Amino acid sequence: MDLLHVNPFMYLAVSSALFTIGALGVLTRRNAIVVFMCVELMLNAVNLSLVTFSKMHDNPSGSMFVFFVMVIAAAEAVVGLAIIIALFRNRQDVDINNVNIFKW
Amino acid sequence: MEALLPLIILSPFIGAAIIGIWGLLSPAFRHQEKLIGTIGTLAVFLPFLLVLNTFLNYQHGQPVTFELFSWMATKNFSVDFSYVLDEASLLMGLIVTGIGTMIHVYSIGYMHHDKGFYRYFLYLNLFIFSMNNLILGDNLLVLFLGWEGVGACSYFLIGYWFEDMAKAMAAQKAFVANRIGDFALLVAMFIIFNATGSLKFADISLSGDVAFWVALLVFIAATGKSAQIPLYVWLPDAMAGPTPVSALIHAATMVTSGIYLIARMSEVFLQVPGVMVLIAVIGGLTAILAALIAIAQNDIKKVLAYSTVSQLGFMFMALGAGAFSTAIFHVMTHAFFKACLFLGSGSVIHAMAHMHIVNDPQDIRTMGKLGKYMPSTSKTFWISTLAIAGIFPLSGFFSKDEILGKLFFAGHEHTMYYAVWAVGMITALLTAFYMTRVTYLTFNGKKRFPEEGHPHESSPLMTIPLWILAGLAVVGGFLGLPAVVGHGHYNWIAGHWLSIEGAPVIIDRILHAPIETEWILIIVSFLLAIAGVAFAFSFYKKYDLQGDLKVKSFFGSMYRLMENKFFIDEFYNWAIIRPFVWLGNFAVMSFDKNIIDGIVNGAGYATTATAGIFRQLQSGLVQKYAMLMFLAIVVLLGYVMLG
Numbered sequence: 001m002d003l004l005h006v007n008p009f010m011y012l013a014v015s016s017a018l019f020t021i022g023a024l025g026v027l028t029r030r031n032a033i034v035v036f037m038c039v040e041l042m043l044n045a046v047n048l049s050l051v052t053f054s055k056m057h058d059n060p061s062g063s064m065f066v067f068f069v070m071v072i073a074a075a076e077a078v079v080g081l082a083i084i085i086a087l088f089r090n091r092q093d094v095d096i097n098n099v100n101i102f103k104w
Numbered sequence: 105m106e107a108l109l110p111l112i113i114l115s116p117f118i119g120a121a122i123i124g125i126w127g128l129l130s131p132a133f134r135h136q137e138k139l140i141g142t143i144g145t146l147a148v149f150l151p152f153l154l155v156l157n158t159f160l161n162y163q164h165g166q167p168v169t170f171e172l173f174s175w176m177a178t179k180n181f182s183v184d185f186s187y188v189l190d191e192a193s194l195l196m197g198l199i200v201t202g203i204g205t206m207i208h209v210y211s212i213g214y215m216h217h218d219k220g221f222y223r224y225f226l227y228l229n230l231f232i233f234s235m236n237n238l239i240l241g242d243n244l245l246v247l248f249l250g251w252e253g254v255g256a257c258s259y260f261l262i263g264y265w266f267e268d269m270a271k272a273m274a275a276q277k278a279f280v281a282n283r284i285g286d287f288a289l290l291v292a293m294f295i296i297f298n299a300t301g302s303l304k305f306a307d308i309s310l311s312g313d314v315a316f317w318v319a320l321l322v323f324i325a326a327t328g329k330s331a332q333i334p335l336y337v338w339l340p341d342a343m344a345g346p347t348p349v350s351a352l353i354h355a356a357t358m359v360t361s362g363i364y365l366i367a368r369m370s371e372v373f374l375q376v377p378g379v380m381v382l383i384a385v386i387g388g389l390t391a392i393l394a395a396l397i398a399i400a401q402n403d404i405k406k407v408l409a410y411s412t413v414s415q416l417g418f419m420f421m422a423l424g425a426g427a428f429s430t431a432i433f434h435v436m437t438h439a440f441f442k443a444c445l446f447l448g449s450g451s452v453i454h455a456m457a458h459m460h461i462v463n464d465p466q467d468i469r470t471m472g473k474l475g476k477y478m479p480s481t482s483k484t485f486w487i488s489t490l491a492i493a494g495i496f497p498l499s500g501f502f503s504k505d506e507i508l509g510k511l512f513f514a515g516h517e518h519t520m521y522y523a524v525w526a527v528g529m530i531t532a533l534l535t536a537f538y539m540t541r542v543t544y545l546t547f548n549g550k551k552r553f554p555e556e557g558h559p560h561e562s563s564p565l566m567t568i569p570l571w572i573l574a575g576l577a578v579v580g581g582f583l584g585l586p587a588v589v590g591h592g593h594y595n596w597i598a599g600h601w602l603s604i605e606g607a608p609v610i611i612d613r614i615l616h617a618p619i620e621t622e623w624i625l626i627i628v629s630f631l632l633a634i635a636g637v638a639f640a641f642s643f644y645k646k647y648d649l650q651g652d653l654k655v656k657s658f659f660g661s662m663y664r665l666m667e668n669k670f671f672i673d674e675f676y677n678w679a680i681i682r683p684f685v686w687l688g689n690f691a692v693m694s695f696d697k698n699i700i701d702g703i704v705n706g707a708g709y710a711t712t713a714t715a716g717i718f719r720q721l722q723s724g725l726v727q728k729y730a731m732l733m734f735l736a737i738v739v740l741l742g743y744v745m746l747g
Contacts (some may be wrong), residue, residue: 027731035727100724 011052032084032094039080043073053054105157105490112151112197112483113187113236119147127222134222141212144225148208152201160210171241180301182657187304188242191602192609195432196239196364197316199439200357204232206569211449213565214348224264224346227347229255231353231692238361244293244303251289251329255282263343281338284361284522285328285362292321303369303594315372319379322369323386326362332390332420336413337673342640343405347450349452350405355412355446356439359598363419363435367428370611381520384424384511387640388524388531391417395534399541399655400666403466405447407542411492414444414531418507421528425521426613427510429602433584434507437499440580441488444573444705448485451566452546455559462553468545469649475547476558480567482547484574491545491577492535494633504532505629509586509622533565536636541651544644552649586626621723638737 018041025038047066050067053063123140128135132141158168165541167190174532175183208228215321216226234253241247257280293303293609299306299314324331330337342354353359366373373380391414398410415438422431445724449466455478464470475482491498511525553559561567584597602610612677644651656663665671 023734027727052600096726099726103722103724 008052008056012049015045015049015052018048020044023091030095030097032087032096032099035096036077036080036084043069047067105167106170108154108335109158109189110169110172110239110744111234112154112201113172113185115150116147116229116236117387118332118489119143119523120226120233122482123222123229126225127226127381129388129442131328132584134219135214135223136424137212140222140225141208143624144229145165145205145208145212146230150203150238151232152198152205153200155189155194157575158189158377159198162189162191162194166193166456174742175245181297181395183245183303184240185246187240189240190609192368193239193572194362194595195436195601195648196360199241200232200527202234203356203439203443203573204228204235204352206572207348207356207443207447210351210450210566210569211346211348212512213269213563213605216344220264221635222593224261224347227260227264228246228352229347231261231358235361236359237365242304242306244296244305244308248289248293253287255279255286255329256354258282258342258353258358261349262342264345264349271332274344275336278338278342281335281493282328286416286595287336288328289323289325290507292318292325297320306389308369308372310372311375316379319369319376320371322365322381323379323383326366327386328362329422330359330362330416331413332362332416333386333393334415336390336394336588337676339413340669343403347405347446347453348424350409351443351446353441354409359412359416360419360435360439363416363423363431366423367432367610370426370428372426374613375424375610377517380424380426381518382424384514384521384524385422387417387422387424388527389417389418390414392527392534395531395538396662396666397669399534399538399659400663402469404452404471404542404546405446406467407453408442408445409443410450411440411535411539414535415492417531418504421511421524424524425507425514425515426508426517426615429612430503430506430510430584432602432610433597434503436583437491437503437577437580440573441491441498441500441577443493444484444488444570444577447566447570447573448488451481451562451570454562454566455481455730456553459553459557468542469481470553470693471546472549472648472673473547473551474559478547478561480561480570482628484567484570485543487574487734488577489539490637491581493539493637494629495635495637496630497581499577499579499581501630502584502586505626506586508532508629509616509617509625512625513617513619514613516616517613529629529632533632533636536633537640540637540640540643544650545642549644549648585623 015047022040022042022045023042026035029035029038031062050062050069052064054060054066084094086101091098093099122143127140129410153325162168166187169186169188169281171184172185173185175185177183187193192502208225211224211228215221218224231254238247238250241250257274259279262278263272265276295314295318296308296310297303299318302308337352343350345354346369354565373383394410394413395419398407398414400408401410419431419434419438422428422434423745427732452474453465455474456462456471462470489499491500494501508525508528511521511528514521515525547640584595586595588727643654647654659666661719669675
């Protein structure tokens with residue numbers, strides 16, 4: 001089976017499945033690292049759909065956009081992991097339900 | 105000389121500026137009394153020379169005008185700092201700057217060693233500046249500027265010794281009472297501008313209702329400045345100021361500005377006979393009320409203050425009768441003898457205070473026989489007393505007789521004038537009595553201060569002005585000889601100077617007077633004055649201070665009223681001030697505290713309360729927020745895609 005000639009909706013289906021998994025992970029998991037990984041999953045789901053649309057419409061800007069998302073994701077990974085490490089150093093815990101100090 | 109005319113206005117202002125700024129910057133300058141006094145006096149003497157020069161070269165009916173600069177100019181309305189020297193303003197200008205100069209000289213002696221010497225001369229020069237604006241301004245707005253200016257200077261000078269709470273309060277009282285009148289003048293100006301579109305004296309010609317309201321409001325303004333019922337109460341208290349100030353501001357010049365204003369607007373007043381009657385009645389009531397109070401006072405300045413109120417009442421009687429030029433004539437003679445009396449009382453107070461053995465240097469009960477020690481003061485005081493009492497041929501006789509005569513003749517117009525005339529006759533008698541009383545008890549009779557006291561005559565700086573003023577008080581009356589002498593041809597004030605062919609500044613009501621009636625009136629008022637003075641003199645010569653007890657039993661229970669100034673102050677306190685204080689307290693305690701503060705604090709409370717509800721949403725749990733975001737996006741997307 002030639003991957004290039006698969007019905008593009010298959011890609012979109014995979015993309016939405018990935019996005020849903022990521023979103024559910026962000027909303028339900030309590031471990032900050034897992035939540036963080038789920039965010040990455042959502043980003044990559046979006047990347048996949050961007051590439052697919054780019055191919056479908058024969059328009060390269062979608063593919064170009066993916067690079068930007070990757071760069072942002074990389075930067076975000078750096079900052080996000082740094083925050084999680086800092087959090088762990090202070091509280092010996094990465095359960096986000098226990099990190100609720102930003103309230104009245 | 106024309107080019108120098110602006111100096112009439114500017115010179116006192118420059119004097120005030122030099123004394124004020126230099127005194128403020130250099131403490132050493134404040135003790136240079138001779139220098140300050142010279143600057144202050146010259147700043148007033150120069151305008152006097154200029155006014156005198158204009159007066160001597162004056163062509164009748166051709167006013168001299170000069171302008172400083174344009175104050176404001178719009179399409180429909182313009183006001184300039186322009187001044188006019190005509191018959192009326194020249195006469196007032198001579199009085200103000202002439203007597204002003206003498207009082208400046210006198211003050212150098214009187215205020216010697218006072219720590220606020222420079223401040224005093226600053227205010228005095230500022231007063232002359234304002235007064236010149238008031239009398240020379242050719243429109244109502246410049247007059248109003250001067251009107252407010254003299255009020256402010258009067259306030260400064262009454263409260264000159266402001267460390268004394270009573271004196272500061274007296275200043276405040278004067279200011280507030282004056283403000284009521286000033287408000288009426290403002291409203292009158294609005295009405296005049298609305299009716300004529302101009303505030304120049306030359307353009308004011310009103311009729312009907314407008315004339316009525318303007319006349320009434322201007323009269324109310326005059327009752328404030330010129331101390332008539334119901335606003336006269338500030339003037340007796342104004343005696344808290346230094347005595348030369350009482351002479352200049354509260355006897356000779358400022359308090360006559362209401363009379364001057366009404367005389368200037370005589371054309372308007374002549375159209376509303378009702379208001380004229382009211383003016384005469386108020387003048388008569390004020391005159392007799394103040395005269396009755398004066399009989400029972402023991403403070404030499406208080407007697408003179410009530411006498412001033414009473415004499416101002418005479419001027420208003422003249423205005424009411426339509427004899428505007430006679431009122432101005434009395435303003436002039438009164439300025440001479442009353443300034444002399446006040447300066448004389450200042451000399452007495454000065455001498456009494458310097459003995460340091462009496463409690464109150466103003467109480468005539470601790471004086472007596474001062475004439476032996478102070479010959480100049482005593483003689484000039486007696487001359488002025490005889491003048492104010494109306495003894496022939498001193499100045500007071502002519503002006504007062506003319507007022508009473510005009511009132512009698514005005515009886516043809518309205519019978520009320522006869523009643524006012526009768527009140528005036530009684531007041532004239534009372535005046536002769538109480539003035540003789542105060543003068544006798546001060547300068548003659550028994551010595552009532554302790555034996556070791558040796559009062560001294562004041563310095564020539566103070567006695568020379570006294571003699572000049574006494575001289576004027578003697579001869580001043582000949583400017584207005586009664587009509588019986590040469591059919592009014594020799595009445596220089598009314599017949600020649602103020603009422604002239606062409607464009608008269610001040611229009612008198614035409615009163616027909618048979619010559620025989622006038623002769624009778626002259627003889628009656630002549631005898632009345634003589635009788636009053638002679639009776640009072642022999643009465644107090646016989647009984648000395650015990651005479652007051654006889655007077656007390658003569659008046660019976662009314663004497664208590666007279667002694668306590670008819671409880672007018674207490675009545676005002678009860679009827680006006682107390683309700684106002686109550687209203688103020690209510691406004692602060694109830695309205696402001698509860699309602700205004702309630703609204704302001706309520707806004708804060710409402711914010712806190714709503715925030716208390718919504719802050720529950722902020723749990724700090726990130727996933728809760730993320731959940732809300734997702735749900736919101738789902739809802740929004742659903743809305744966009746399906747809706």
